[in-house]
Amino acid sequence: MIAIEVFEFLAEVHTTNRQLQSVQKSIKELKKIDVLIGIPQEETDRQEGSVTNAELLYIHTNGSPTNNIPPRPVIEPAIQDSKEEGTLIKEAILKALEGDTGGAMAGMEKAGLQGENAAKGWFTNPKNNWAGNSESTIKQKGSSRPLIDTAQLRNSITYVVKKKG
Numbered sequence: 001m002i003a004i005e006v007f008e009f010l011a012e013v014h015t016t017n018r019q020l021q022s023v024q025k026s027i028k029e030l031k032k033i034d035v036l037i038g039i040p041q042e043e044t045d046r047q048e049g050s051v052t053n054a055e056l057l058y059i060h061t062n063g064s065p066t067n068n069i070p071p072r073p074v075i076e077p078a079i080q081d082s083k084e085e086g087t088l089i090k091e092a093i094l095k096a097l098e099g100d101t102g103g104a105m106a107g108m109e110k111a112g113l114q115g116e117n118a119a120k121g122w123f124t125n126p127k128n129n130w131a132g133n134s135e136s137t138i139k140q141k142g143s144s145r146p147l148i149d150t151a152q153l154r155n156s157i158t159y160v161v162k163k164k165g
Helices: 018-031 053-062 075-081 083-097 101-122 135-141 152-156
Strands: 002-005 033-039 158-163
Touching (some): 018 083, 018 101, 033 075, 053 152, 075 101, 101 158
């Protein structure tokens, strides 16, 4: 999966009573979790050609001078631009500090979904500042909008909340 690790939380709590034990357990569980946004390699088939969506996203993120493709990054700038996701991560941390493991996990899921939506929205977000399509590409595909044709690439972006390791 080409992905950005959205969250890493490190904390140490010394147990002195039952409530702190609950907090410690929640934080311990949260530390084992990654929220990943991208395209899982195993779910990346395209309808045509042999290049997978994960590979295609990598190419477009980094560009390909050989093929005259300028860099058009999606995941990182979309996440950085998404202020709501940071708020959701903070909410998950607060739930963990309350000892609410279920609430913390729900917060991680919400943050992942927000990150997925931000990445998908980045394709049409004017802040992306992507280079326009070349004249030959416009003639071939009939559109001047970069990376939007069949929407297969955009629609394949997802999030995964999983245990590390």
